[in-house]
Amino acid sequence: MLKQQIQDDMKAAMRAGEKDKLGVIRLIMAAIKQREVDERIELDDAQVLAVLDKMVKQRRDSIAQYDSAGRNDLAEVERFEVGVxxxxxxxxxxxxxxxxxxxxxxxxxxxxxxxDMGKVMGVLRPKVQGRADMGAVSALVRRRLGG
Incomplete structure (x- = not known):
C-alpha cells in the first residue's frame, strides 16, 4: 500500500537524518491524515494518489507565483517538495x-x-489520476470534442 510505503520512507528519512525530505514526507502524511479525519475513512491507494496529485498542483502554482515575484529561494523549496x-x-x-x-x-x-465532456472526464479520471495534469487532459478532451 502506498500509504505504508510513505510511512516507511518517513522512518528511513528520520534514521538517515534527512531533515528536508522528512519535512516533506510529514506534510504528505498530514494531508493524508487530514482527509481521513475529515471524511472518516481509511484512504486507499487511488485516494492517496489524488491527495498527492493535489499537493503537486498546489506547489506548481506556488512555483509560478514565486518565480514571477522573483523569489527564487522559495521557488527552489517548492521544487524540492514537488520532487519528493x-x-x-x-x-x-x-x-x-x-x-x-x-x-x-x-x-x-x-x-x-x-x-458530453463530463462523461469522458469521468471515464478518464481514474485512468490518469496522478499520471497527468488534469488541466492538460481537460484541454485534450475539449479539443477532441470540438470545443
Missing part, C-alpha cells in the same frame, strides 16, 4: 499514451459533442 512528492506518483503518461486514452474514453462514453 512525485517520487510516490506513478510514471507520467506520454503525449501519445494520453491521446490514446482520451480517444478510448470518448468512444467508451459515446461522446460526440462538448456537452
Amino acid at each position: 512528492i512525485q517520487a510516490y506518483l506513478p510514471e507520467a503518461l506520454s503525449e501519445s499514451e494520453l491521446s490514446a486514452l482520451v480517444e478510448a474514453a470518448v468512444v467508451e462514453a459515446g461522446a460526440s459533442e462538448m456537452r
